[in-house]
Amino acid sequence: MSLSQEIAPLLPYLRRYARALSGSQNSGDAYVRACLQALVADQSIIDTSGGTKIGLYRLFHVLWNATVVPPVTNDGTASMFEQTAQQRLATMAPESRQTLLLSTMEGFSIPETARIIDKTEDEVTQLIQDAINEIDRQTKTEVLIIEDEPLISMDLMQIVESLGHGVTSVARTASDAIAAAKSETPGLVLADIQLADGSSGIDAVKEILAEMSVPVIFITSFPERLLTGERPEPTFLITKPFNPNTVKAGISQALFFKGTDAVAA
Template sequence: MPGSLSQEIAPHLPYLRRYARALAGSQKSGDAYVRACLQAMVADASAFDMSRGAKIGLYRLFHVLWNATMIAPASQDGSASIFEQTAQQRLANMTPESRQTLLLTTLEGFKLHEAAAVIGKSEEEVSGLIKDAISEIDRQTATQVLIIEDEPLISMDLADIVEGQGHRVTTVARTAAEAVKSARADKPGLVLADIQLADGSSGIDAVKEILGDFDVPVIFITSFPERLLTGERPEPTFLITKPFDPNTVKAGISQALFFNSTSSIAA
């Protein structure tokens, strides 16, 4: 492989390995496909199209090789975290192109036209594949949701968003005590929480108590993000600032449930 070409692709290889691992289901299998991609470039440099840049060319070549084998995600080899394993189980139920497009645009951060160039589809087709992937995620992750919010209009908006994604609202709690009582009774699969509640109680305290009983992903939705982003303790994975865009909340819900991650707030 020419030195200039090696220099062009070197910065992108760690990310291609990450992507291949997510697509294949294991580090061993993913790395094997990355090596095959590099070997193909060495054997025939003309197979590598740099007209849209080195990154797109590298991922495009990888996809040509990948699709030629029609490989399905491999069984886990123990190298993936529990969250990666959960994601893999859900990715495996998607069509291959939906899975590829979702990973390219979320994990790898490709823009719509870039993902289209990688997989050899139109932007319209890529948009459709992303929509199909998100619908499949919502179908797989349908759950019960506890909303901790004391403002009626906001709680109604959140309930509409939650139910529109196929989930069920168990309770809209206005105080920390109501939230903890509801969580213990219904054990939700997701919590949407404000931090400043009607009686002066704290959504943060409610979440700490709930997480002391069982693991559940939490999304904080608040006008006071600075109270959580202090740098003095573990910060929440999912934090949305009010006033919120409904699409941001939808994306946050899908992402939190897709990985089924647990938000932890230190005491």
């Protein structure tokens, strides 16, 4: 199998990582393109001795720190989350955020994460704790959960509340979700895409976002339905079955980019 064939199925997940890291689909995709362009120019720059996936993320990490990607022109449509991203980034060590996302959202082990960012395992553990401590200082909010499976929704409620956030409602259908959001504006939405009555969490989120600005995390068994390479794609996406720490990291990261004026007290 050629290197390009090995890398192709990894790209949707690298885009997910880049978007979560930058807080923007446009910026994240720009960094991934820069990584691929460098790789096309010289395939010897990737070290696959630890596996192609680790090698790809390691290469991306190096280029993330070294490459200046031209910023996307703001045409006035950027969300408030993207507008506040740089302010939030300036207050937190980049390596802490990178390490947190690699070890939770992307599912790398501590040794694998250490290899990717060229740190010791002890350093990785400390960076993760630093990231959690920093993000925990963000303002708490109220969360709308769109999920039709009772056990999963209970797990999500426990995770949300363990972080100090509240739950406005648990909706099992698209219509219930839309009504709940209109009744009490959430500060964050956790959404499945396939709901109890056959309705779509994606459609519910689209209608909610037409009425208000709120970060959304999709939690689904069908990530390929969202990671299509077409626009729009979600900045925050978690695959079922999920690790609770992955959900915690996703919530913290989504709120990290959230405008402070939209966070519920």
